[in-house]
Amino acid sequence: MTRLNNEVAIITGGAGDIGTAHVESFFKEGANVIIADINEEKGKLISKNYPNNTSENKVIFVHHNSTDEKSWKRLSSKVIDEFGKVSILVNCYGTNFRERYINQNLENWNTILNVNLTSVFIGIKELIPFFKLSGKGSIINLGSLASLRGSEYSPAYTASKTGLIGLTKSTAIAFAKDKIRCNLICPGHVDTNFIRNNSQYSPNDWTTSINNPENYNERLNQIPLGRLQTPQDIANLSVFLASKDSEMITGSIITVDGGITI
Numbered sequence: 361m362t363r364l365n366n367e368v369a370i371i372t373g374g375a376g377d378i379g380t381a382h383v384e385s386f387f388k389e390g391a392n393v394i395i396a397d398i399n400e401e402k403g404k405l406i407s408k409n410y411p412n413n414t415s416e417n418k419v420i421f422v423h424h425n426s427t428d429e430k431s432w433k434r435l436s437s438k439v440i441d442e443f444g445k446v447s448i449l450v451n452c453y454g455t456n457f458r459e460r461y462i463n464q465n466l467e468n469w470n471t472i473l474n475v476n477l478t479s480v481f482i483g484i485k486e487l488i489p490f491f492k493l494s495g496k497g498s499i500i501n502l503g504s505l506a507s508l509r510g511s512e513y514s515p516a517y518t519a520s521k522t523g524l525i526g527l528t529k530s531t532a533i534a535f536a537k538d539k540i541r542c543n544l545i546c547p548g549h550v551d552t553n554f555i556r557n558n559s560q561y562s563p564n565d566w567t568t569s570i571n572n573p574e575n576y577n578e579r580l581n582q583i584p585l586g587r588l589q590t591p592q593d594i595a596n597l598s599v600f601l602a603s604k605d606s607e608m609i610t611g612s613i614i615t616v617d618g619g620i621t622i
Contacts, residue, residue, distance in 0.1 A: 362390035363603040365417075368443045370394045370435070372426050372483065373453025375403040377552040378502070381591035382450055383419060385599050392417045392443050396424035396435055397453075426453060426479040432486040445494045448602045449487055451480050452502040452594075456517045469516040476520035477527065484531055488540065497540035498602045501528050502594070507546045507613070508621055521546075525613055532611030541610035543601050548617025549579075551588040584619030 369386045373379040374395030386393050387410055397403040403421040410419035422438050425431040439446050455475045457468040484499055491497030506514060507521040524544055531542035580586060593616050600606050601614075615621055 362388070363599065363605065364448075365390035367391040367447045367602065368394070368439065368445055369448035369450065369602065370396055370439060370446060370487075371450045371452065372396045372424065373451070374421075375399040375406060376453065378452045378547075378550065378591040378594050379450075380406055381595040382452060382598055385592070385595040386448070386450075386602070387417060387419055389599055389603070390417055391448065391602075393419045394435075394439055394442075395419065395421045396426075397421070398423070398425050426451075426483060427474050429482050429486070432483050436486055436490060440490065446487060446490045447494045447496060448498050448500075449483065450500045450502075450598055450602075451483065454502070454504075454517075454520075456514060458513050459516075461512055461515045464515050472516040473520050473523075476517070477523040480524065481527055484527075484542075488535060488538075491535070491540045492538050495539060497535075497538075498606075499528075499531060499540065499542040500598050500601050501542070501544045503544045503546040503613070505546060505548055505615075505617060505621065507544070508615070528613070529611045536610060541601075541607070543606075543609060543612045543614065545594060545597055545601075546613060546615045546617065547594050548583070548589050548615065548620050550594065551590055582620060583617070584622060587618065589616055589618060 364386060369391045371379050371382045371393060374383050375397035383393050383395055383406060395403045395407055400423045407419050407421040412418040420442060422435055424435050455472060457472065459465060480501060501524050503524045504521040506518040507525055511518050528542050528544040597616055
């Protein structure tokens with residue numbers, strides 16, 4: 361028996377590597393899945409991998425800009441029109457500009473805070489009434505190791521991801537009486553195309569280490585369990601947090617980092 365039968369899950373950032381793993385996992389567990397992403401070409405391509413002409417669960421794409429309040433309203437309207445309810449929200453998107461603290465550009469600071477934190481608040485606030493109508497809800501935010509420790513290279517990113525801890529806990533306590541749960545996953549070093557191809561990082565960061573065999577093993581030695589995380593590692597936990605198996609878990613901050621923060 362699948363764990364998410366008849367559930368309706370919005371995956372923001374659903375066209376990214378981590379988001380794509382969530383789409384596949386939630387669909388396999390029986391949920392109807394909405395890929396909500398600004399990347400229309402990739403989002404539509406992913407949605408075409410799933411049959412939508414059956415009476416069972418399906419996957420649809422909705423073009424969505426998470427920083428735009430009106431876009432959230434269009435998204436919620438589309439989901440309710442299509443499925444009649446929404447019961448799960450996974451926020452797995454974000455942005456970063458790698459700048460030392462002293463060089464942090466204010467425009468970039470505002471952009472990072474807006475994308476990584478403010479937009480999550482906007483989305484949750486928009487969907488709360490629909491969760492209440494469903495009689496329950498599971499909200500899963502994706503943080504980072506930066507949620508748990510500082511970085512001289514990314515003060516804005518660290519502030520935004522640390523802010524998700526407070527937002528997650530505030531959401532959890534505010535709506536517990538409505539059986540709406542909210543939890544935060546803090547992934548470690550996830551092997552994604554973004555990390556492999558991002559030119560912002562310095563030679564000592566993971567992106568260059570992944571592509572440099574001389575440094576790769578040394579970096580892996582920092583992870584007690586001995587490997588990078590995969591998008592699927594994160595999606596597996598999200599499925600659990602979205603299911604009845606975790607109905608007494610809310611306001612929790614859970615790391616998936618191979619033990620690097622021990």
